[in-house]
Structures are given as structure tokens and as C-alpha cells.
Amino acid sequence: MAAGRSGQTAARRRGTRAGGNSGSHRRGELLGIAAELFATRGYAETTVRDIADEAGILSGSLYHHFSSKEEMLDEILRDFLGPLLERFIAIEKEGENPEQILDELIRHSFAAIDASPVAVALYQNESTMLNRQSGFEYVAEIGKKIEKIWLQVLKAGQKSGVFRSDVDVNLSYRFIRDAIWSTVRWYRPRGKYKHEAVAVQFLTVLHGGLHTT
Known part of the structure; x- marks a missing residue:
């Protein structure tokens, strides 16, 4: 800006x-x-x-x-993206191992959707426009910083042997990212499932898959 x-x-x-x-x-x-x-x-x-x-x-x-x-849009985005990045940085810094950090990143993402569904939906819907909007370059910059954190965690997990090494971390990140944030389109904070329960279900599928064997 x-x-x-x-x-x-x-x-x-x-x-x-x-x-x-x-x-x-x-x-x-x-x-x-x-x-x-x-x-x-x-x-x-x-x-x-x-x-x-x-x-x-x-x-x-x-x-x-x-x-x-424009000022209103700027304040809405800064109030959402700033704290989100700060929390992700803290989670990575305070985490004990890649698996625990990834799980906490995922849990906080669902918590953010629960706390700020409108801001999340706005960010998702207007991401293309924001990339072209003068004065909003920081949105893409924050997005890159967040992506870097997740990729570092996935790479550390592969290096330590916790995560599979035969999958591409960039694709894995995109699969996880899009699966999480797209839930804003159907998740309801006052609905049947609380964000903690949704996160548990997501982590169960992520770690164990759908197969019983």
C-alpha cells in the first residue's frame, strides 16, 4: 500500500x-x-x-x-490475513515435529474458517481480482509466506521419514490447501459439526485414508 x-x-x-x-x-x-x-x-x-x-x-x-x-476491503483483508500469518509462524516455531505442526496448521485453518467465514469467502472469491488491484500487493506476499511455511513443514516431514517421499510436496500442499479452504462454501459455524470435529475428520482421512486395510 x-x-x-x-x-x-x-x-x-x-x-x-x-x-x-x-x-x-x-x-x-x-x-x-x-x-x-x-x-x-x-x-x-x-x-x-x-x-x-x-x-x-x-x-x-x-x-x-x-x-x-477500497479502504474497507483493505481493512477486512488485513484484519484477517495478518493474524492468520502470525499464527502460522508461531505454530511452526513452537511445534515439536513436522507431523504435529502440520496437524496444528490444519486445525487452525478450520478454526479461522469458523471464526471468519465471510472474510475467508471474500478472499477466496476475489483472489484473482486482488492480484491485479493496485495497493493490494501485500495479499499475494502474505499468501507466498503462508505457502512457504506449509511447504517447509511438508519437506521437513519427508526428510525425517514421517511423510512419504514419493509424492510431490507442491501438489500435496495444493491438495490440502484447497480441500480445507473450500469448505467455507458449505461449512456453517452453527451447524451440526463444529470446526474441531471437521478438523479431526479431515486429519483422519489425511493420515489414514479411506481404505480399511
């Missing part, structure tokens, strides 16, 4: 915090509404007026909190 826009955003955030908790709460509500619309209608198809209408305010009132829908 350009330094000028970052400085302006930081200044607006400081101003909102200075205004008290009510301003921060309202800002959070508006971000939630925007994220839901971006994820369901599409970012390009959603206008500032759409967000304001859904929030029950005039479009001009929205600009008291955000300068544009």
Missing part, C-alpha cells in the same frame, strides 16, 4: 479511536456489512450506496468512517 494512503488510514483510525468506543463499534459493524456484501455480491458489484443502504444510513455518513470501499 502506498505510504500516503497508509498514513491517511492510520490518521482516520486514530481519530475514530479518539471518538470513543461507539465509533469503533460502528466502524466494526460497517466492516461486517461490507464484508458480507463483498463476499456474496462481489467486490466490483457492490457500491458504497449498497453498503450504506444495508446499514440504514446515507452514503455520505459512511464517509465519516471510511474514505472508500
Whole structure:
């Protein structure tokens, strides 16, 4: 993100915090509404007026909190991707062995889907657009850092003999990644299966397969 826009955003955030908790709460509500619309209608198809209408305010009132829908998208993505990367880094650093680390990476991924399904859906749906969007280069950069962590764990597992050496780690990563994050399309946080149970089922299939022998 350009330094000028970052400085302006930081200044607006400081101003909102200075205004008290009510301003921060309202800002959070508006971000939630925007994220839901971006994820369901599409970012390009959603206008500032759409967000304001859904929030029950005039479009001009929205600009008291955000300068544009681009700023809203930026904050939604940073709030999701930043902590996700930080947690993955901590899991790799604190893990005892490749298998335990991989399992924990998977468990946290399902926990992230449970905690932020709209942000996950938005990221999944708009990934192609984000790769072309000026000011959002950090999204791809974070994605590469996350991929590096997973690949390092898979390679370490192969080297130690815990994981099979006759499979390609790059393909394995993509199989695992896509299988996990695509569950946002059907997983419901208030549904029958909690994210912990879904993770256990996933790990059972990953480690043992479907064959009984």
C-alpha cells in the first residue's frame, strides 16, 4: 500500500479511536456489512450506496468512517490475513515435529474458517481480482509466506521419514490447501459439526485414508 494512503488510514483510525468506543463499534459493524456484501455480491458489484443502504444510513455518513470501499476491503483483508500469518509462524516455531505442526496448521485453518467465514469467502472469491488491484500487493506476499511455511513443514516431514517421499510436496500442499479452504462454501459455524470435529475428520482421512486395510 502506498505510504500516503497508509498514513491517511492510520490518521482516520486514530481519530475514530479518539471518538470513543461507539465509533469503533460502528466502524466494526460497517466492516461486517461490507464484508458480507463483498463476499456474496462481489467486490466490483457492490457500491458504497449498497453498503450504506444495508446499514440504514446515507452514503455520505459512511464517509465519516471510511474514505472508500477500497479502504474497507483493505481493512477486512488485513484484519484477517495478518493474524492468520502470525499464527502460522508461531505454530511452526513452537511445534515439536513436522507431523504435529502440520496437524496444528490444519486445525487452525478450520478454526479461522469458523471464526471468519465471510472474510475467508471474500478472499477466496476475489483472489484473482486482488492480484491485479493496485495497493493490494501485500495479499499475494502474505499468501507466498503462508505457502512457504506449509511447504517447509511438508519437506521437513519427508526428510525425517514421517511423510512419504514419493509424492510431490507442491501438489500435496495444493491438495490440502484447497480441500480445507473450500469448505467455507458449505461449512456453517452453527451447524451440526463444529470446526474441531471437521478438523479431526479431515486429519483422519489425511493420515489414514479411506481404505480399511
